[in-house]
Amino acid sequence: MNAIKLEMNNKQTNDIICKSFCLKNIWILFIIILPLSGIIIGFIFRNDCPLEKYIPLWEIINGFITIIFLLLIFITKQFFHEIQYRNWSIFIIDQLKILLIFFLFLWFICGNIWVYKYYRIVKYDKQILLSNKKTIENFYCNKIVYLYAFCYLSRKMVVTYVTGNKNKLVEVQAILADALPNLRSQDLDLPEYQGEPEQITKGKAILAAQRINGPILVEDTSLHFNALHGLPGPYIKWFLDKLGHDGLNKLLAAYDDKTAYAQCVFAFCAGPSHQPITFTGRCPGRIVPARGPNTFGWDPIFQPDNEQGQAGEKTFAEMDKTIKNQISHRSRSLQLVKDYFDKHPEYVS
Ligand SMILES: O=c1nc[nH]c2c1ncn2[C@H]1C[C@H](O)[C@@H](COP(=O)(O)OP(=O)(O)OP(=O)(O)O)O1
């Protein structure tokens, strides 16, 4: 009787251990599905992509190596965590993993070349091309094969910073260099909307995401004079263009209060069907007669406050660029953008 009870207890414990082991490791199944489907698709349609016959081969090899790599991670996690780290098998597995990463990296580059080379000309409909064998070889690839490879390679999305202003671009690249190394830029002529800065930037973001058809960053910069209740604000571009530095100073001639703040609203939009998210950064200061090189917008007439909130010494134009990039309206709003990307690593490959 006791023996039967003991056996049942053992069986129950085994069941529980097995269940928790299975649940704990179910992630491996989900991760393996993607490369596994690559092997299956590549194998089934191995002769169905005359446009680039290496694409099915790429999928098969990529699938195999990725699965081996994942299994090695799984094995080290599951079975080797208690063994001393000088153990030879761990050492060999680690070396193997490095080798596989290296291979996958090179293979990824090959895949990009083979797939993106044709993305403008690829045709999926064999029937239309059938009349001419040469056209099939030049244009046809099975839709599943091509789109699988295309989507697999494009999983990590590249963010495009859309602006028509080169000076802004230089600053954004300097500030975001380590946080978003794969930031691309594009010069698009976006409309200058009217309204509150946030709404203006959101409008720009929606349009840019539609035109780029992918994740984008845009920004709108405004300069607000406190004596004028925040004007010119987002219309500073036109005021600067028509009045110049001197004219902007004259706008405040009738007021004692020369204080102002520079504001930058960044918007990130993950794609055409997404809502933009905004990040606002401000830098307080005052409007002064122009000092320093006239290379970027209203930099010579804006003198940012120091840390104590009192008048600083230099205008943005007189400052070293690295100092401006530490305290500016742009760097403050980009700090919020960085925090956002820290939480969304899928945009930072
Ligand atoms: O840090 C800055 N320091 C000095 N001047 C600046 C700064 N940042 C923008 N600016 C100028 C450029 C433009 O005259 C206006 C903002 O207009 P804003 O629409 O945001 O820029 P934009 O039309 O030149 O480029 P975009 O294609 O990104 O809209 O303030």
Ligand SMILES: [Mg+2]
């Ligand atoms: Mg603009």
